[in-house]
Amino acid sequence: MKIVCIGGGPAGLYFGISLKLRQPEHEVTVIERNPCGVTFGWGVVFSDQTLGNLHANDPKSARRIQESFAHWDDIAVHVGGKEITRSGGHGFVGIARRRLLEILTERAVELGVEVQFEREVEDLSEFADADLIVASDGANSKVRERYAEKFGPSIDVRRNKYIWLGTRKLFDAFTFAFEKTEAGWVWIHAYRFDRDTSTCIVECSPETWKGLGFDRMEPEESIALCEEIFAPYLDGHGLINNMRHLGKAPWLNFRRISNERWFYDNIVLIGDAAHTAHFSIGSGTKLALEDAIALAEKLQEHGAGRQPYGWALKDALESYEAERRLEVLKLQSAARNSTEWFENVPRYINSLEPMQFAYSLLTRSQRVSHENLRLRDRNWLEKMERWFAGRYLGKPPKDPVPPMFTPFSLRNMELMNRVVVSPMAMYSAEDGTPNDFHLVHWGTRAQGGAGLVFTEMTCVTPQGRISPGCCGMYKPEHEAAFKRIVDFVHTHTHAKFALQLGHSGIKGSTRRGWEGADQPLEEGNWEVIGPSPVPWSEDNQIPREMTYEDMEEVKEAFVRATKMGERAGFDMLELHCAHGYLLSSFITPLLNRRTDEYGGSLENRLRYPLEVFRAMREVWPEEKPMSVRISATDWVDGGITADDAVEIARAFWEAGADLIDVSAGQTSPDARPVYGRMFQTPFSDRIRNELGIATMAVGNIWEADHVNSIIAAGRADLCALARPHLYDPYWTLRRAIELGYDGVPWPDQYLSGKAQLKRNVERASQMAQVI
Structure with a gap:
């Protein structure tokens, strides 16, 4: 095969090397627009895995x-000229980008790759005789742009400004330094990459x-x-700009690049032409090199060049894209987390104490977790754990305490730890009355070590139930049945x-969850109501638009249920304003089409839920806390956004809420959530640290490591887990033993x-060490 690589960066050169090692009979040419040795950027960072x-x-x-390579282990964090913390065990290695290109060019030529410099490619027609064209021409790929309709590129221009500079100052650690100016915060990402030079990236907000x-x-x-x-x-030492000779201004905005398709006909994208990952996680070159290896492997594996190449080449390119796309998505997700953290530096540096700020920085991408930090630098993490526990115990304890097992207070309610059993619909009540199932269900989970246990959504009227099996709080027998369970938990x-x-x-008058979630009853339906006659789906009833009389009756039902909950002895009360249920449907514009004072602007859409909350707060004891569950986004264009969520949380906080339970979605069947570990936690993080209010994180949290990382980083004050508590009611007790903590x-x-x-x-730990 005759192969042409457009772009002589690490991706193109290393692909030539990788293919020649496997199939030296192929003819490979690498074409680079710049002169030999000219490159943008300074140092390149590798992990041990990449080096392997x-x-x-x-x-x-x-x-x-x-x-x-230059080697270093430490990460140092400075704020205002003072080193606030330094942790070790991170194991970085760096190399000058120019030196890397020299090595790759020399090796490619050794193996028979033809490398051409100072050649600009404007039209691929000059390579009509090539069997394969590899677009390795970087983030500004002309090949990708020429065939944009075929590749389907998506370019997300990030908001922060940065300059990639160098300096002769030799940093002895990967250094993050934050300086406050009269116009706001500016910071550097700095690291040494050879004997006499360091990279120094300067970054700040556009403002x-x-x-x-x-x-x-x-x-x-x-x-x-x-x-x-x-x-x-x-x-x-000064700062050095190596772009001057190219006539370029140094300030840039990072561009996150992805593509719907990575190949078209005999043209394939690799490296930054196909995808980019933010410099703050240092994975761009890693992805480029691993793309190169994978593409060479797939060409060999599918026999491209040994049979009619058209069929074999298509199979090889499909296999290459399928294999690499998943790995790239994982890294781009981590890079997105890191990017967003740096775009919100003022949020964290102004709301978190220095130690917690540093911890938040280290764990920003979610690739580094609490226990991962313990493996890297146990002493540093245990110091952090003592400091964190000391904030809530009055003084640092002698022994470290995992953050999830630190106490937390809301008004006069003292929680022994940060683990919460989520509200989970059991669909097992009889005419709204909880029974022996509920006694065992909640009683067992309360014995399991969690600091706080929630009931399922308990409905304030018969028509307000989701299904015939939902619990209610509107009849005397409901209050008595709940009091029996509350007394058990307290005793x-x-x-x-x-x-x-x-x-x-x-979303009412539907079947039990396991019979068809959100599907209407086959018989025995009751009337459903909402802010507007907008049904949940085509299969569901069209709700009757609520009148002012309806709204007053429902508000009175919430007040009545609140009083019953107090008499039953509950420690805390939560108002459910999420997931498309009644109060949530007032808040989201997807379901609220009213033209009166309860519709239109966000302020108006919040009016009724706030009226209900205030009425409940008035009759709920002053010493007891109240929380509100919200959907922080609808995951639908035109719906609630993360910006709206901040204002929703602010409104309930000002009305007297002590905690915002930050969920997301379930307000429309058209929602397209972006799933992943702890995928809803960023909404909690933003609300907590922008507004300075207590939050609870929910959603795909299932490991102690997740809880410890979220709590320690200040992304939430409590963590609610649902499914883990279904399969293991004693989840918290088990995690404490596994962490070596005896305080639960x-x-x-x-x-x-x-x-x-x-x-x-x-015994399991000893066996693992032997193995």
Whole structure:
């Protein structure tokens, strides 16, 4: 085969190397627009895993690369000229980008790759005789843009401004330094990559960039001001711009690139032409090199060149894209998290104390977790755990405490830890009355060690039930049945018990969950109501638009249920304003089409839910807390956004809410959630740290590591887990033993089980060390 690579960066060169090692009979040409040795950027960072991949693929070039590495272990975080923390065990290696290209060029030529410099490719027709064209021409790929209709590129231009500079100052750690100027915060990402040079990326928000006048400065002026701002870290050294000779201004906006398709006909995208990952996680070159290896492997595996190449080539390119896309999506997700963290530096640096700010920085991408930090630097993490626990215990404890097991207070309610059993519909009540199933269900989970247990959404009227099996709080027998369960929880466990009240609205009169979620009853339907005659789906009833009389009656039902909940002895009360149920349907414009004072603007759409909340707060005891569950986004264009969620939370907080339970979605069958670990936690993070109010995170949280990371980073104050508590009611007790923490009380009757579990965990740990 005759193969042409357009672009002589790491992707194109390493593909040539990788293919020639496998199939030296192929003719490979790499064409680069710039002169030999000219490159944008300074240092390239590798992980141990990437280096292992390079050694497995081509030991010779890997050794040359490794010989040029600068090594460091520490990450240092500075704020205002002061080092606030330094942690070790991170294991970075760096190399000058120019040196990397030299090594790859030399190795490619050794293997018979033809490398051409200073050749600009404007039209691919000059390569009509090529069997394969590899577009390795970077983030600004002309090939990708020429065939944009075929590749379907998506380019997300991020908001922050940055300059990629160098300096002769040799940093002894991967250094993040944040400086506050009169126009806002500016910071550097700095690391050494060879014997005498470091990368120094300067970043700030666009508002700060304009406020400092960078938008009006020539490159030399910009660099001079950066030198002035970061003088405390440069030790008299200057900052160097290696783009001057190209006539380019140094300030850029990062562009996140993805493509619907990675190949068209005999043209394939690799490296930054196909995808980019933000520089703050240092994975762009890693992805490019691994793309190159995968493409070469697939060409060999599918026999391209040994049979009619058209069929084999298509199979190879399809296999390459399928294999690489998943890995790229994972890294781009982590990079997105990291990007958004840096885009919101003022949020964190102004709301978090220095130690917590540093922890938040280290765990920003979610690739580094609490226990991962323990593996990297146990002493540092245990210092952080003592500091965090000390904030809630009055003084740092002698022994470290996992953040999930620190206490937390809401008004006069003291929780022994941060673990919450989520509200979960059981569809098992009899005419709204909880029964023995509920006693065992909630009683067992309250014994399981969680600090707080929620009821399922308990409905305030018969018509407000989701299904015939839902619990209610509108008849005397409901109050009595709940009091029996509350008394059990208070007598036999250390957990607090919260009552969640709601009204199903347009999602009512449906089957039990396992019979068909949100599907209408086959018989015995009752009338459903909502803010507007907008049904949940084509299969559901068209709701009757609520009159003012209806609204007053429902509000009175919530007040009545609140009083009943107080008499039943609940410790806390939550108002359900999420998931498309009645009060949620008032808030979202997808379901609220009213033209009166209860429709239109967000302020108007919030009016009725706030009226209900205030009426409940008036009759709920002052010393007891109230929370509100919200859907922070509808996941639908034209619906509630994350910006709206901040204002919704602010409104309930000002009305007297003590905690915002931050969920998302379930307000429309057209929703398109972006799933993943802890996928709803960013909404909690934003509300908590922008508004300075307590939040609870929910959604795909299932490991102790998730809970510890969320709580320690200040992304939420409590974590609610649903499914983990369904398959393991004693989830919290088990996690405490696994973490070696003995501070969670067990029922006396189960202490022998605790001893057995401790022995089993210790034995498993010993076996793992032997293996």
